[in-house]
Amino acid sequence: MTVVTGRTFKIRRARRRTVDVLLFVLIILVAVASAFPLVWMVLSSLKTPAESMQTPPVWLPGSPSLAVYGEVASVIDAGRSFWNSAVIATTATAGILVTSLMAGYAFAKYRFFGRDLLFAVLISTMFLPPIVTLIPLYRMVSAMELNASLIGVILPNLANAFGIFLMRQFIAGIPDDLIDAARVDGASELRIVFSVVAPSIIPAIAALALFAFVYHWNTYLWPLTILQGNTENYPIVISLSRLLSYNRGALNTNLVMAGATLAVLPPLVLFVFLQRFFVDSIVSAGVKG
Known part of the structure; x- marks a missing residue:
């Protein structure tokens, strides 16, 4: 001893x-x-154009001003762009949550032939770079005549392999007895998914919602490809590129920074509201692991 x-x-x-x-x-x-x-x-x-171009850099603005934020709205249609981004990100996130819950429930609680193989194939798609699927998705959307529309941007993003994987892992931890009790009470499978399963994995759902919203708010290549120059449907991330062309040799760096600041606010606010659930989901995954 x-x-x-x-x-x-x-x-x-x-x-x-x-x-x-x-x-x-x-x-x-x-x-x-x-x-x-x-x-x-x-x-x-908040700096003046002269301060933003000064060498060595000026760390703090001498006379902070918010006037440049109003100029952003005059250069690009900021309101319309924010609306387009909100529609794309919110609709895609809602679709991912619904499809991931339903598919994750099926993979976690149903027993059917080829389930594990199908799940492995689904997971393997997560390793494909987005650029590989860009042309096939573009041809599919073009065949449906949805080019230059927000529907064409949203439709291919209503399901997500990572979301299905995440929901499946959390739903697998829900006791089968709880689901069987709901079936004995006469609940349908859809009601079990949304009234029994979903409330039990709120942290995971919130984390997935945060991931999906931020990704689709910031996505650039796919909307740029499918919208084909239809500036009325441009999300804010693409509209910001017009600030670069307006920048006239980096003379208005403060204007570009103001536009970027406005664009980052919605995901940042969402994270502030969902951070507690996000941390809970990580803790839960660590405990299960």
Whole structure:
């Protein structure tokens, strides 16, 4: 039996404190490095054109002004672009949540021939680069005559292999007895999915909603390909490229930064509201693992 003396205990406690301090410093450094681009973008949007082009860089604006944000709306149709982005991101996210819940429930709780093989094929699609599927999806949407429309942008994104995988993993942890009890009470399968299963995995649903919304809010290549120059249906991410052409040799860097700041606000606000569920989903996955 090992006897821990007072001196040994103090040494161990000192080492533990040193490790904790180092970890805390490391976390602070990572947080600062991650937040720096966002902070620089906001500060640059408040500078004058001369300050934004000054060398060496000016860290803080001399006379902060929000006037450039009004200029963004005059250069691009910001309201229309934000509406298009909201429609694309919200509709695609809703579709992914519904299809992922239903498919995840089927893969987790149903027993049918070829289930594991079908699930493996589904997961393998996650390893395909998006550029590989760009031309086939474009030809499919063109065959349906949905070019240059928001429906053409949204339709191929109503289902997602990662979403199905995530829902399947969480739904598999729900006791079968709970589902069987709902069936004995006469609940239909759809009612079980949305009234029994969904409330049990709220953190996972919130995390998936956050991932899907941010991805489809920021997506650039697919909308640019399918909309074919129809500027009325451009989402905000594509409309921001017009600020670059308006920039006249980087003389209005503050204008570009202001547009980028406006574009990042909706996903940031959504994350603030869903961060608790997002952390809960990570903790739950870690405990199950």
